[in-house]
Amino acid sequence: MTDPASPLGGLPALSAATLHGPLLEQTGAFRGNALLLTGPARVGRRALALAVAAQHNCSGVRGMYGEACGTCPSCRALAAGGHPDVLLVEPRATTTTGKAARRRIIPIGAVLEGRDKGRDYEVHVYEFLEVRPTFRRRVVVVNGAEFLGQEAANALLKLVEEPPHGALFVFIAEDVRSVLPTIVSRSGRLSVPPVADRALEFALAQAGVSPDPHLVAFAAGRAGVLAEHVTVLAALAGAADFTRALEEGLLPALDAASALEKHWDAAWHPEALRFAWRYLPPPARARADTALEALQEALEAYANPALSFQVFALRLREALGSA
Numbered sequence: 001m002t003d004p005a006s007p008l009g010g011l012p013a014l015s016a017a018t019l020h021g022p023l024l025e026q027t028g029a030f031r032g033n034a035l036l037l038t039g040p041a042r043v044g045r046r047a048l049a050l051a052v053a054a055q056h057n058c059s060g061v062r063g064m065y066g067e068a069c070g071t072c073p074s075c076r077a078l079a080a081g082g083h084p085d086v087l088l089v090e091p092r093a094t095t096t097t098g099k100a101a102r103r104r105i106i107p108i109g110a111v112l113e114g115r116d117k118g119r120d121y122e123v124h125v126y127e128f129l130e131v132r133p134t135f136r137r138r139v140v141v142v143n144g145a146e147f148l149g150q151e152a153a154n155a156l157l158k159l160v161e162e163p164p165h166g167a168l169f170v171f172i173a174e175d176v177r178s179v180l181p182t183i184v185s186r187s188g189r190l191s192v193p194p195v196a197d198r199a200l201e202f203a204l205a206q207a208g209v210s211p212d213p214h215l216v217a218f219a220a221g222r223a224g225v226l227a228e229h230v231t232v233l234a235a236l237a238g239a240a241d242f243t244r245a246l247e248e249g250l251l252p253a254l255d256a257a258s259a260l261e262k263h264w265d266a267a268w269h270p271e272a273l274r275f276a277w278r279y280l281p282p283p284a285r286a287r288a289d290t291a292l293e294a295l296q297e298a299l300e301a302y303a304n305p306a307l308s309f310q311v312f313a314l315r316l317r318e319a320l321g322s323a
């Protein structure tokens with residue numbers, strides 16, 4: 001669990017209150033059983049959910065937005081990553097074989113003792129809610145509500161309607177339309193907007209990182225991107241180098257393809273490449289996108305990586321009109 005006061009990981013300057021203060025005003029006053037926070041990935045939804053958990057357990061003096069004090073025993077426990085009243089439920093991205101799962105899911109085993117017991121989830125929700133809160137309120141954060149299987153969602157609904165010991169559920173999703181309607185209808189909904197560029201620049205400056213305009217543009221208001229600024233900047237540079245090399249000729253393009261393969265980061269490179277192509281005319285961008293999707297499919301299907309990247313470079317040269 002991360003420190004709710006520093007959603008930026010290595011960049012501690014901006015608190016959830018600075019990023020999403022007005023939302024905290026609403027969540028602090030919330031009296032229902034379940035909240036649904038929607039917004040783009042990495043915009044800071046998880047940090048906000050933890051800030052809500054902090055609010056509902058804090059015994060100290062609140063800040064200007066009603067945010068948790070940060071210094072009481074509950075706030076300190078959350079900052080240390082071991083709050084006894086907060087359970088974070090997330091989909092598992094890997095299968096038992098260790099291969100990346102194509103479809104992420106939160107299984108019934110996350111909610112109830114069952115087939116998955118002892119395998120995927122150490123503590124399931126029912127078990128967690130049987131215990132009285134140590135501080136004030138048990139909080140279950142479901143990060144990825146769109147990945148709740150029907151069975152798991154049904155099992156959760158009973159708890160959401162009558163939460164033991166007045167527990168609070170915080171569901172997180174990218175798009176409300178991808179969440180089961182039974183969950184949506186029982187939740188108070190809040191959308192978490194992107195943060196202004198100036199706030200991101202401020203966070204970087206506070207952390208002693210030069211506010212690279214490309215990084216800020218790429219982040220597009222997603223504070224979570226800044227937490228991985230070193231990795232992201234490397235991916236942006238790699239994508240720009242690769243795209244430049246495509247135009248320099250066939251051999252430079254193939255060399256660049258092998259360099260890209262060596263440093264490929266599936267989490268960031270696809271988006272960094274699309275960012276490098278953002279000023280292309282739409283038809284070229286669409287062709288480049290298709291080539292990128294084909295590469296991703298090939299990699300997922302365990303095709304020969306070296307060959308896949310070479311094919312990618314050739315297709316891109318065609319897409320960009322450099323072939």
Ligand SMILES: [Zn+2]
Pocket residue numbers: 057058059060061068069070071072073074075
């Ligand atoms: Zn506190």
